[in-house]
Ligand SMILES: Nc1ncnc2c1ncn2[C@@H]1O[C@H](COP(=O)(O)OP(=O)(O)OP(=O)(O)O)[C@@H](O)[C@H]1O
C-alpha cells in the first residue's frame with residue numbers, strides 16, 4: 001500500500017483517536033502506541049504497540065522498528081530524552097523534541113514563559129520537600145495551587161486555602177505524580193473571571209489561531225468547553241501575542257493548546273499542550289477543520305486555511321464513576337435527540353472505567369453559546385454507563 005506518510009503516535013487516548021482519523025483521511029499510515037491494549041486510537045490505527053511511553057528502551061525500539069516520517073506525542077509523560085536523541089539522528093518529532101521536553105515538566109515551561117519570554121504568569125515557587133512547600137506558600141500567599149511538575153488532567157493537583165492542609169496537598173501530589181521527580185509547583189491561586197484555551201497553529205505558512213475556547217474545570221479536569229467565548233479585543237490580542245511568542249520559542253509545526261486565565265484587563269499565561277487539547281474537542285462540531293485536522297495539516301506541510309466557525313458550540317464530558325472492566329452504554333438515542341441544537345457524540349470505547357475517567361463527550365451546535373452549553377450538558381447526562 002502507498003501511504004502519504006508514516007506516523008508513530010505516542011499515546012492513544014481520545015485525542016489520539018480523532019487525530020488518527022484526521023491523518024488517515026489524508027492518506028497516512030498510523031501506528032498507535034500506549035501502555036494498554038485496546039486504547040481508543042489503536043482501534044482506528046493501522047497497527048499498534050503496547051509499552052509505557054516512559055520506558056526509554058521500548059520507545060527507542062518502536063521508533064527503530066517502524067522508522068516513521070513523524071513521531072507524534074499524544075500524552076505528556078514520555079521519555080523525552082529519547083525524542084531528543086532520535087531528532088538529532090534525523091527523525092521528525094512533532095512539533096519538536098524541545099517542545100515535548102519543555103511542556104512535560106511544568107517547571108521547564110514556566111521558566112521559558114515567565115523568565116525567558118517575560119510573560120505574565122501566577123506567582124510561583126518549586127518545592128521538593130514539605131519545608132519547601134511551606135516556604136512556597138509563604139511566597140505565593142493563600143489560597144495556592146499545588147501540582148506535581150509532571151502530571152496532567154489535574155492529577156495530583158489541589159487548591160489549599162488553609163496552611164494546615166499544605167502537608168496533605170504535598171502528599172497527594174507526590175502520590176499522584178508521573179515520572180520519578182518528587183517536585184511540585186506551588187502557584188498563587190488566580191481568582192480569574194474566566195479561562196480559555198487558544199488553539200494556536202504553527203505551520204509553514206506562519207502562526208494562526210482558532211477563536212478562543214471557554215471552559216470549566218473541576219478537580220483540575222475539564223467538564224465543559226464552548227466556542228466562541230466573549231472576550232475583549234485587547235484581551236484576545238494579548239493572548240495571541242503571548243501564544244505566538246511561546247510557540248515560536250518551542251518551534252516546529254503543529255497545533256498547540258495555549259491556556260490563559262483572564263481577570264479584568266489582565267491575561268495570565270498558565271500552560272500549554274504542544275498538541276490538540278481536551279477542551280478543543282468542541283472543534284469536532286464547531287469548525288470547518290477540527291483541531292485534529294489542523295494538527296495533521298500543519299505536520300504534513302499542507303495548507304492551513306482560515307478557520308470558519310459553523311456557529312456557537314459546546315462540548316460536555318461523559319465520566320465514569322467507578323472501576324469496572326464490564327459495562328455498556330445506554331441512552332445514546334435520547335442524547336442525540338436532545339432538542340435545541342444539533343447534537344453529536346464521541347464515545348471513546350476505553351476498555352475499563354475508573355472514577356472520573358472521561359469515557360466520551362457530547363457535542364452541540366446551537367443558536368448561541370448558552371444554548372449549546374445547556375444542550376451539550378443535557379445530552380452528556382443522558383448517556384449512561386451501566387456496570
Ligand atoms: N494558579 C491557579 N489558579 C486558579 N486556578 C488554577 C490554577 N492552576 C490551575 N487552576 C485550575 O485547574 C485547572 C487545571 O490546571 P492545569 O491546566 O495546570 O492542570 P493540568 O493537569 O495540566 O490539566 P490539563 O493537562 O488537563 O491541561 C486549570 O484549567 C484551572 O481551572
Ligand SMILES: NCC(=O)N[C@@H]1O[C@H](COP(=O)([O-])[O-])[C@@H](O)[C@H]1O
Pocket residue numbers: 011012013014015016074075152153277278350357358
Ligand atoms: N488533559 C490531557 C488529556 O485530556 N489527554 C487525553 O486523555 C488520554 C488519557 O486518558 P485516560 O487517563 O482516561 O487513559 C490521553 O491519551 C489523551 O487523549
Ligand SMILES: [Mg+2]
Pocket residue numbers: 259271
Ligand atoms: Mg491545563
